[in-house]
Amino acid sequence: MLRLEKLVKTYKTGDQALKAVDLNVPEGQVMALIGPSGAGKSTLIRCINRLVEPTSGKVYLSNVELTGLSTGVLRRERRRMGMIFQEYALVERLTVMENVLSGRLGYVGFWRSFLRKFPQSDINAAFGLLEKVGLDTMVNKRADELSGGQRQRVGIARALIQKPDILLVDEPTASLDPKTSRQIMRLITELCEENQLAAIINIHDVALAQMYAERIVGLREGIIVYDGSPDDLKPDILTEIYGKEDWTAVRKR
Numbered sequence: 001m002l003r004l005e006k007l008v009k010t011y012k013t014g015d016q017a018l019k020a021v022d023l024n025v026p027e028g029q030v031m032a033l034i035g036p037s038g039a040g041k042s043t044l045i046r047c048i049n050r051l052v053e054p055t056s057g058k059v060y061l062s063n064v065e066l067t068g069l070s071t072g073v074l075r076r077e078r079r080r081m082g083m084i085f086q087e088y089a090l091v092e093r094l095t096v097m098e099n100v101l102s103g104r105l106g107y108v109g110f111w112r113s114f115l116r117k118f119p120q121s122d123i124n125a126a127f128g129l130l131e132k133v134g135l136d137t138m139v140n141k142r143a144d145e146l147s148g149g150q151r152q153r154v155g156i157a158r159a160l161i162q163k164p165d166i167l168l169v170d171e172p173t174a175s176l177d178p179k180t181s182r183q184i185m186r187l188i189t190e191l192c193e194e195n196q197l198a199a200i201i202n203i204h205d206v207a208l209a210q211m212y213a214e215r216i217v218g219l220r221e222g223i224i225v226y227d228g229s230p231d232d233l234k235p236d237i238l239t240e241i242y243g244k245e246d247w248t249a250v251r252k253r
Contacts, residue, residue: 001027001198002048002166007057009043009222017043019222020057025166025198030189032213032230033202036242039219041202045168048200049081050074062165079106082159082197084188086171088151092144096135096154099143100126103158122161129157133187149180153187160191167192167199173208181205185212206238 002025009018017040025031033041046052048059050066059066066077082103090099104122130136133153143151152172159167169188173181185201189212192199203209209216210230218226218233218241225240226233235247 001025001029001062002200003058003060004044004048005058005060007044007047007059008055009040009047009052010055017222018047018054018057021222021224023217023224023227025200027165027198028192028196029215030192030199030201030213031215031217032209033200033217033219034204034206034209034241035219037204038221040222041219042170044219045170045200045202048168049078049083051083075106079162080165082162082164082167084152084155084159084167084169084172086174088143088148088155090143090151090154093142095140095142096130096146097123097126097139099154100130100157100161103161106162125161126157129160132191133157148175149177149184152176152184156184156187156191160195164197167197167201169199169201169203171202171204173203173205181208182211189213206233 004021004023007018007021010016021044033044035041043052047054054067057067061077061080064077066074069077091102101118101122104118108118127136130139133156135150135153138150143154146154167188172184172188176184185208188199188201191197201213210233213230216226216228216230216233217224218237220241226237238247239245
């Protein structure tokens with residue numbers, strides 16, 4: 001479904017964020033991407049949809065090579081990749097409904113998108129998604145009136161209205177409290193299962209990754225050092241990913 005071949009990203013500073021990464025994500029699989037800050041997790045996600053241009057290597061989505069596409073063709077292919085951002089990336093002055101419908105901009109013509117004149121079928125789909133994410137009573141609220149968890153739910157609905165094949169999720173729980181973090185991760189995984197969507201979720205919280213993902217990939221210094229089951233993520237593996245630490249320690253009384 002998604003395939004990365006020898007993906008490399010070297011920044012102008014000389015820092016190499018990704019070092020010949022090979023990765024396959026099959027249809028419908030929810031994968032968590034873990035690792036220390038600076039390991040290359042966000043870069044990897046952004047290289048997939050070319051928000052960051054890879055230095056070399058190839059990215060395939062259902063046998064379409066994304067790394068070789070022109071800007072116009074890439075714009076169409078990006079409709080198949082729903083992006084959920086850590087910082088939500090909402091337009092603050094727009095309503096919840098308007099932010100969700102912005103996920104359809106790649107499907108409507110310039111003037112319809114400029115005037116925010118969307119087909120009734122898109123509006124109906126947006127209502128349905130807002131009900132699924134628990135925001136059906138907040139349709140006309142402005143984005144700047146929402147809590148962090150509510151903003152993230154809007155971002156999820158906006159990504160899903162694209163009808164993507166895969167979700168690229170960048171730190172969805174970074175600014176959320178523990179309860180809301182669980183709710184957001186549960187919502188993402190349930191919606192992926194319901195829609196047979198693959199997902200790559202960049203997440204710092206290892207416990208949440210183990211709880212909700214069916215596969216864990218650990219990055220360290222731009223290299224995959226673990227790829228396997230959440231159940232096999234033992235202290236020695238965590239040390240390999242993050243560095244030496246007492247992963248079995250508990251609070252002393």
